[in-house]
Every structure is written in C-alpha cells, then in structure tokens.
Amino acid sequence: MSSKVVTRFAPSPTGYLHVGGARTALFSWLLARHFGGEFLLRIEDTDLARSTEASVTGVLEDLRWLGLNWDNAELVYQSKRVAIYDRLIEGLLSRGMAYKAYETPEELEGQRRIAERAKRPYIYSRPKLSEEQVRKFEADGRKSVVRFVMPVKEYRFTDVVLGKEIVLAANQVQDFVLRKTDGMPTYHFAVVVDDAEMGITHILRGQEHLLNTVNHIGLQDALGYARPIYGHLPVILNTEDGSKMGKRDRDKKIRHHAHLWMKSSKMAAADLARLAELGMERVEWWLADTGRQLEGSEQKKIMGVVGLKETDLPEILIHDFRANGYLPEVMLNFLSLLGWSPGGDREQMSTLEMIELFSLERIGQANAKFNREKLLAFNTEACATSPEMRMVAVMRDFLSVNPQSPMNAASDEELRAVLKMNAGMRILREVEEKSRFLFVADEKLEYQPEAVEKVLRKNERQGYIALKNVRDILAGVADWSGAALEEAVKKYCETAGLGLGKVAQPIRVAVSGSMVSPPIFETLAFLGKERSLRRIERCIEVVGHAD
RNA sequence: GCCCCCAUCGUCUAGUGGCCCAGGACAUCUGGUUCUCAGCCAGAGAACAGGGGUUCGACUCCCCUUGGGGGUACCA
Numbered sequence: 001m002s003s004k005v006v007t008r009f010a011p012s013p014t015g016y017l018h019v020g021g022a023r024t025a026l027f028s029w030l031l032a033r034h035f036g037g038e039f040l041l042r043i044e045d046t047d048l049a050r051s052t053e054a055s056v057t058g059v060l061e062d063l064r065w066l067g068l069n070w071d072n073a074e075l076v077y078q079s080k081r082v083a084i085y086d087r088l089i090e091g092l093l094s095r096g097m098a099y100k101a102y103e104t105p106e107e108l109e110g111q112r113r114i115a116e117r118a119k120r121p122y123i124y125s126r127p128k129l130s131e132e133q134v135r136k137f138e139a140d141g142r143k144s145v146v147r148f149v150m151p152v153k154e155y156r157f158t159d160v161v162l163g164k165e166i167v168l169a170a171n172q173v174q175d176f177v178l179r180k181t182d183g184m185p186t187y188h189f190a191v192v193v194d195d196a197e198m199g200i201t202h203i204l205r206g207q208e209h210l211l212n213t214v215n216h217i218g219l220q221d222a223l224g225y226a227r228p229i230y231g232h233l234p235v236i237l238n239t240e241d242g243s244k245m246g247k248r249d250r251d252k253k254i255r256h257h258a259h260l261w262m263k264s265s266k267m268a269a270a271d272l273a274r275l276a277e278l279g280m281e282r283v284e285w286w287l288a289d290t291g292r293q294l295e296g297s298e299q300k301k302i303m304g305v306v307g308l309k310e311t312d313l314p315e316i317l318i319h320d321f322r323a324n325g326y327l328p329e330v331m332l333n334f335l336s337l338l339g340w341s342p343g344g345d346r347e348q349m350s351t352l353e354m355i356e357l358f359s360l361e362r363i364g365q366a367n368a369k370f371n372r373e374k375l376l377a378f379n380t381e382a383c384a385t386s387p388e389m390r391m392v393a394v395m396r397d398f399l400s401v402n403p404q405s406p407m408n409a410a411s412d413e414e415l416r417a418v419l420k421m422n423a424g425m426r427i428l429r430e431v432e433e434k435s436r437f438l439f440v441a442d443e444k445l446e447y448q449p450e451a452v453e454k455v456l457r458k459n460e461r462q463g464y465i466a467l468k469n470v471r472d473i474l475a476g477v478a479d480w481s482g483a484a485l486e487e488a489v490k491k492y493c494e495t496a497g498l499g500l501g502k503v504a505q506p507i508r509v510a511v512s513g514s515m516v517s518p519p520i521f522e523t524l525a526f527l528g529k530e531r532s533l534r535r536i537e538r539c540i541e542v543v544g545h546a547d
Numbered sequence: 548g549c550c551c552c553c554a555u556c557g558u559c560u561a562g563u564g565g566c567c568c569a570g571g572a573c574a575u576c577u578g579g580u581u582c583u584c585a586g587c588c589a590g591a592g593a594a595c596a597g598g599g600g601u602u603c604g605a606c607u608c609c610c611c612u613u614g615g616g617g618g619u620a621c622c623a
Contacts, residue, residue: 046623050622119549121549122548143621166551168551172619179621182621186622187622207618210552210618211551211552212623242615244616244617337572343561348572366554367552371559380585423586434583500582501583504583507582518584
C-alpha cells in the first residue's frame with residue numbers, strides 16, 4: 001500500500017455539528033494525519049429543503065474550533081455538481097443500467113403498507129412498463145425518478161473496523177433511486193461519484209451506513225470505480241435511555257418539560273401556543289409525536305414559556321460544549337475514546353499523541369454511551385494543568401461565544417488573575433458565573449435574597465454584626481494583599497471568638513452578592529480596597545435599611 | 548415483520564488460549580483537607596449476559612439463546 005491515504009468528512013448542512021459527526025470527522029482526520037495523507041471536506045447538500053448556508057458556516061466554525069483542519073482549499077458542494085451527476089446518470093440510462101420510474105411517494109407508501117400488513121418484507125419491484133404507458137405518464141406530466149438497476153446477487157465487502165466480511169444476500173438487494181424528482185442526485189449516487197473523483201481511499205462513517213455500502217459498491221462496479229476501504233464506526237448512545245445520541249434529544253427534553261408544564265399549570269396546548277406566539281396546529285403537531293422537531297427559534301420561544309434555560313438542555317452540539325467552556329483539545333481526546341483506545345492504561349493524550357497512536361485496528365465494535373461526567377473530569381484536569389497563556393486564550397474564546405457576559409470587559413491580565421483564583425474549575429462557565437460580579441459596577445451589584453437572609457440576618461443578625469465589625473478592621477488594613485487581609489481577618493476572628501466562616505461568608509455576600517465566589521481574600525485583593533469597602537458599605541446600608 | 552451489527556465493573560475501556568480468583572479511568576461509598584463552590588489527598592466496593600461445544604486449559608475460538616443498537620426513504 002504505497003498510495004497516499006485520502007479521507008474525507010462529508011456533513012450534510014442540516015444543522016450544526018454534533019458529537020457523532022465530530023467523532024467521525026476526528027477519526028477520519030486522525031487516520032489521514034497518522035499516515036501523512038489528506039483530509040478533505042465536502043458538503044452534502046443534495047437535500048434542498050433541509051440544507052442551509054448557516055449550517056455550513058456553523059459546521060466549519062465548529063471544525064475549526066476543534067482544530068480539525070482540512071486540506072482542500074476549495075470546498076466541494078454537491079449542489080454545484082449537478083451537471084456532472086446528470087451526465088453520468090444519462091450514461092447509465094443509455095446503457096440500460098438505470099431507468100425512469102414513475103411511482104408517486106404515496107403509491108410507494110401504499111405498497112410498503114401492503115407488504116407490512118401481509119408480514120412480507122418490502123422489496124421494490126421494477127415495474128414492467130410498456131412504451132405506451134411511459135408515453136402516457138410523460139404526456140400526463142408525471143414526475144419520474146431515476147433508479148439504478150441493482151444487479152441481483154450476493155454482495156460482500158470487508159469492513160476494517162468490524163474486522164470481518166459483511167455479506168448481504170441477493171434477495172435483499174433492490175433498485176434504489178439515483179435522481180430525485182427535483183433533479184438532485186440522492187446521497188447514494190453523489191457520495192459514490194464524489195468519493196471516486198476526489199480519490200478517497202478510506203471511508204469512515206457511522207454504522208447506520210453499513211448496509212448502504214452494498215448499494216455503493218453496486219454503483220462503483222457499474223461506473224468502473226475502484227472500491228475504497230470501508231470502516232463503520234460504532235454508534236454513540238445516550239447514557240439515559242441508550243438510544244442513538246442526536247440533535248433530537250434537545251427537542252425531546254423541551255417537549256417533556258412542555259408536557260410537565262401543561263400538567264402543573266393546567267394549561268392546554270392552545271395556551272402554550274398563544275404564550276409562545278406560535279401557531280396552535282404547529283404546537284399540537286409537535287407535542288403529539290416524539291419523532292417531530294421544532295426549529296431552533298421555535299424551541300427558544302417554548303423554552304421561555306415553560307421556564308427552561310439553555311443550560312438545562314443536554315449538550316449535543318459541539319457548539320454547546322464550546323459555549324459551556326470545555327476545551328477543544330479535551331473534546332477531541334474524549335471523543336477519540338468513544339470507540340477507540342490506544343491500549344493499556346493510556347487515556348489522556350495530546351492531539352499530537354493521538355495522531356501518533358491512532359490505528360484502525362484499535363477501533364472498537366461496540367456502541368458507546370456518552371458519559372458527561374467523565375468528560376467533565378477530563379476538562380477539570382486540563383484546566384488545572386494547562387499553561388496560563390492557554391487558559392487565557394480559551395477564556396477569551398469562551399467569552400466570544402457568550403457576548404452577554406460582563407467579563408468581556410476584562411483585560412488579559414485580569415482574566416489571568418480570575419483564572420488563578422478559580423483554581424479547581426471544571427468548566428469555564430463556572431468561572432464566569434462565580435466571578436462575573438467582579439466586572440459589575442459596585443452600585444449595580446445585586447444581593448441574592450436567600451444569601452442575605454441566611455448569612456446576614458439569620459441568628460439575630462450575627463453575620464450582619466460581624467460584617468460591620470470587620471469593616472472597621474478592613475478599613476485599617478494598609479497592605480491590601482491577599483496574605484495581609486487574611487492575617488488581619490483571622491486575627492479579628494480570634495479576638496472575637498468566631499470561626500473564619502462566620503466572618504468570611506458575610507464579607508462574601510457583601511462583595512459578591514451571593515454565597516459562592518472565589519476565595520474571599522483573593523477576591524478582595526482583586527477588587528482593591530476602595531471598591532471592596534464601597535461594596536461592604538453599600539451592603540450594610542441596604543440590609544440595615546430593609547428592616 | 549425482515550436484514551445487519553454488537554455484548555468485560557453503573558459508564559468508557561485494557562485484555563488477542565495459560566501472565567487474569569480480570570487492570571485503568573469516570574461515577575459511587577468511607578475517611579481527611581478547606582472561608583463558600585469547586586478542587587485536592589487516602590481507602591473501599593463493583594464486571595467476563597446465559598447455555599452448549601472445541602481444548603490439557605477459555606474473558607479470549609465456534610454454535611444457540613437472551614439482551615442492546617442500527618437499517619428497512621425521492622434524509623443523509
């Protein structure tokens with residue numbers, strides 16, 4: 001095997017990149033990089049109704065974020081290659097290797113139902129049309145598709161991932177559609193032509209394509225193409241129910257909550273539709289069947305009504321993980337372990353190590369469940385061990401996709417300091433939630449009622465009193481450093497006979513507005529004497545007044 | 548229904564006939580550390596789906612059962 005390895009990733013732009021697609025892309029990329037070959041990108045936009053340019057942009061951005069760089073400067077769009085497909089299809093037609101078929105989708109559906117009712121497997125049977133019938137169909141303006149004359153025989157091919165030969169019996173093959181009524185090629189046709197023309201040597205794809213492969217090799221034989229090496233990757237499943245992990249899962253959760261909401265608030269679908277400013281039929285249609293999906297904008301409206309936050313939804317899309325503050329290198333590492341293992345006890349790897357260690361033989365056969373907790377643990381470790389510079393860059397990227405965060409105003413130096421005081425962070429979203437108060441104007445700081453109650457008011461306002469007392473101590477601290485502040489406050493605790501927690505928590509609430517923040521002395525040092533005291537002063541006033 | 552794929556701790560997996568009364572990681576549980584959250588440290592429990600073969604010997608090979616997943620489109 002002296003020829004160069006050429007792999008590809010060929011997403012259909014009907015949504016953003018999800019973990020399954022990313023894993024497929026990663027494996028193809030690793031294979032190419034391992035052998036010093038090429039990794040190409042192609043956009044499979046033959047489904048005119050569902051493909052969008054926004055999806056293409058999104059997928060490309062996600063791939064770039066992950067660092068899965070592709071080698072073709074010019075992207076291949078199947079929608080721009082229709083003339084090429086047409087020429088080849090005409091060739092097949094003229095040689096009798098394909099034919100026009102005139103059944104409507106409804107007629108086919110009917111045939112399928114009949115077969116199902118008779119408990120017979122449905123296999124499309126080629127109708128024998130007389131020339132006269134064909135003329136009549138054409139004259140009636142009946143739309144036609146082009147079907148491939150699939151040679152009836154046993155098909156077999158070797159799968160490198162499964163490590164075995166896949167056999168499909170002759171009675172299972174059937175003629176399939178090459179060109180749809182709208183003139184676009186089907187996936188099956190375009191994929192075979194493009195893989196051949198792009199010189200793809202290895203095709204890695206999800207196991208849902210396993211049986212499609214026989215159609216593809218039937219076509220390859222008819223068109224005189226060489227057969228690439230195939231490998232079908234195990235499917236990534238949900239931990240919760242073991243079903244295939246996919247974009248539908250977010251929709252599933254929203255629907256579930258919508259039902260709960262209707263039950264608890266005694267509302268009907270019509271009320272939900274009205275409040276969400278959506279059509280009633282649309283909402284009812286969606287609620288009725290778990291197989292149905294709403295558009296992203298519609299989902300948002302429903303979520304607003306039933307009280308679901310973006311962060312309540314399961315992360316499925318690569319973009320979700322980015323927006324929650326996972327590191328791309330961690331995603332890559334974790335994804336690589338879903339179906340692959342370098343062997344032994346090896347788990348955490350840099351991308352370079354993954355390239356070096358990757359091999360098709362070590363890809364597993366069993367489906368894998370996506371374990372979020374383990375991903376979190378990997379991310380925690382990476383956050384703890386990555387260089388400061390890297391973390392600042394990652395934080396910037398995180399903030400760029402969270403433009404509403406006040407932390408966007410922070411300088412690199414400030415980010416570095418914030419990251420440092422957040423040692424032990426798991427994801428960047430936690431850093432943001434825990435530290436955003438540092439970048440809110442003193443007078444705009446909001447005090448959580450529960451925090452004020454529990455920490456300052458409870459037990460005869462012990463916390464409030466401690467805060468007042470420690471305010472005077474802090475006002476007298478000359479060296480406003482973490483260490484000096486700690487010393488001063490601890491000394492106060494000792495003389496007052498209080499545990500550090502009894503004093504630290506009131507200060508925390510006063511400067512952050514909540515019961516959770518980075519370590520209190522570092523927080524004070526970051527804010528500086530003036531701002532710290534101003535916040536404490538304001539808190540004393542606000543809480544005192546409220547009585 | 549039919550076709551195809553798969554099967555080691557709760558989860559991801561290591562294991563390619565004796566090195567395994569099965570190793571690692573995450574999760575769980577128990578202690579410890581700590582100004583909150585998180586983290587960190589120490590320890591513990593936890594698996595070869597079942598039944599037949601093959602073999603001197605099976606987690607490893609073969610068959611069946613069961614279970615899980617995928618496909619069955621003018622979607623990819």
